[in-house]
Amino acid sequence: MRTRAAVIRKPGTPWELTELELDEPRAGEVRIKFAASGMCHSDEHLRTGASIGRLPLVGGHEGAGVVEAVGPDVTRVKVGDHVVCSFIPACGTCRYCSTGRQNLCDQGAEMVTGRLSDGTFRFHDDSGEDLGGFCMLGTFSQRAVVSQASCVRIDDDIPFDVAALVGCGVPTGWGTAVYAAGVSAGDTVVIFGSGGVGINAVQGAAYAGARNLIVIDPVKFKRDKALEMGATHVFASAEEAHEAVVEMTWGQLADHAIVTVGELTAEVVSQATAMVGKGCQVTITSVGRTGEDHIRLAANGGVVGYQRRIQGHIFGMCNPLYDIPRLLSLYRQGRLKLDELITRRYSLDEINEGYQALDDGELIRGVIIHDS
Ligand SMILES: NC(=O)c1ccc[n+]([C@@H]2O[C@H](COP(=O)([O-])OP(=O)(O)OC[C@H]3O[C@@H](n4cnc5c(N)ncnc54)[C@H](O)[C@@H]3O)[C@@H](O)[C@H]2O)c1
Ligand SMILES: [Zn+2]
Ligand SMILES: [Zn+2]
Structure with missing residues (x-):
């Protein structure tokens, strides 16, 4: 399947908008159609080269959308579920997950390479090069294949733009x-x-x-x-x-x-x-x-x-599977402000304009709204 995505190939260069090939989900993986993605400063570090990851990389780690397809052995979510993608996966069984420290999940080790848990990549360009998704996600793509461990199901009536922020900035x-x-x-x-x-x-x-x-x-x-x-x-x-x-x-x-x-x-x-x-x-x-x-x-x-x-x-020492729904319930009660965090919305193709505005001090959070 084809997907449009914002990619960093070399530090210090702008986000490149490009078409990529996306593999089908394998065991334990799902394909998400992203509706919205927050523009965290951590992606800006990738662009400037301040912090180093394996490149090329599809950016974005604050996303919400709909599960569009599931691979074999997926039990956490089903097709049609609305989800927030946690920027750290929570496998549920490693030493850290099983002791209430999901933010330290061993599966998070591949955050900066974007390899999924079988050690391979799901994004590829037309020259055959593999691309990771930042934080094993890549929410600056219309679609991504991610581990079910990165998915937290949310209620259908939570707007995607505010839900996206609960993937990183808000819980952190x-x-x-x-x-x-x-x-x-x-x-x-x-x-x-x-x-x-x-x-x-x-x-x-x-x-x-x-x-x-x-x-x-x-x-x-x-x-x-x-x-x-x-x-x-x-x-x-x-x-x-x-x-x-x-x-x-x-x-x-x-x-x-x-x-x-x-x-x-x-x-x-x-x-x-x-x-x-x-x-x-x-x-x-x-x-x-x-x-x-x-x-x-x-x-x-x-x-x-x-x-x-x-x-x-x-991740603010949060447990994504517990804290993401908990923060959204505080939002519902009016005890956590989320709508007020979004300064401006951008299309995916306007991503460089959005990060320039962040650098210029104009944004609390910019959010990319993907084409529906
Ligand atoms: N530890 C984690 O899990 C985690 C998760 C997400 C983001 N981060 C990091 O957190 C940091 C903040 O991310 P963000 O998305 O909020 O960035 P941001 O650009 O939205 O906000 C940074 C703010 O710092 C202000 N600032 C800059 N220099 C300052 C100074 N010397 N004194 C006071 N204020 C100053 C800026 O004006 C800006 O308002 C980044 O380094 C990001 O990579 C860490
Ligand atoms: Zn972040
Ligand atoms: Zn774990």
Whole structure:
């Protein structure tokens, strides 16, 4: 079957729109017809070459759509089901899945190659070259063949554009605050970066009961949005925020610093570490340039003396099979905002325009709406 897709062949080059050949689903696999796909910054890292995956790769890892065909031995979903694709598969049986840590599922090891679990690829170009799908998905394609382990069934009445965001940005951000950081009622929380992921950390921290919810972002539109979504104070720089945090905590500093900037740097990690008090935690969600050091600290005063923790995580430590439906039920109850996250919608062919707008600071989330 033919499918139109946005592909990266070489780092530093724009998304290439092209027709690919898509194989039929094999055992345990399904073919999804995507309706919508969120434009996460992690795909932008592939384009710029900041983080490296096996290329060529079909982009996109935040998708929702309909199951169009199933291979043998598929039990989790059936043809016609509406699904969100989780950016990490959850096999259900590996060491991590079976101990309540589906975000660490062993099947996620092929996220950056896009190989499916039998070690082969389902996308091919006309020269015969194999292409992976980012995160074993490739939601910047009209259709993809994915493992059933990547599929989470959702109710038919949830709109696809908001459902797509619950494949990565929403659980990653919300879970960053609620699970990975473990924000508690009354905490002072500082969030660095209020984009598609960070804005959901704001929602998660507010939900968990943060008293002072401080957001730092150089872009005014992002700061305004953060105030709309639950932030209590916003600042354009870490220096201004640090001064205010000292004052509002009587010098005790924050309970949590959360790092959700677009590209991780050692400077931001140092600023975040200096922002938290004794026995408190810095939680890192952002991804940085491959080959660079992102943590450069004097351990004595900064980490040992203050007994600070630095916690990395993937997918906000969420369990996709449990948390994706749970977040959608909070959305239904009006306790999680999803419609408000979408700044602009694009066709697949407008993808480069969409990522330029992200770079220009104009989007919380852009969403690609695939042709119906
Ligand atoms: N750990 C995970 O599982 C996971 C999952 C998804 C995304 N990510 C990563 O999370 C990061 C955020 O992704 P996103 O889609 O929200 O990106 P985004 O581009 O939508 O948002 C990043 C925000 O950071 C702001 N920013 C940039 N530099 C800053 C600074 N020095 N201080 C404060 N704010 C700053 C930008 O203005 C922007 O609003 C990316 O690195 C992405 O790759 C990680
Ligand atoms: Zn993502
Ligand atoms: Zn697993």
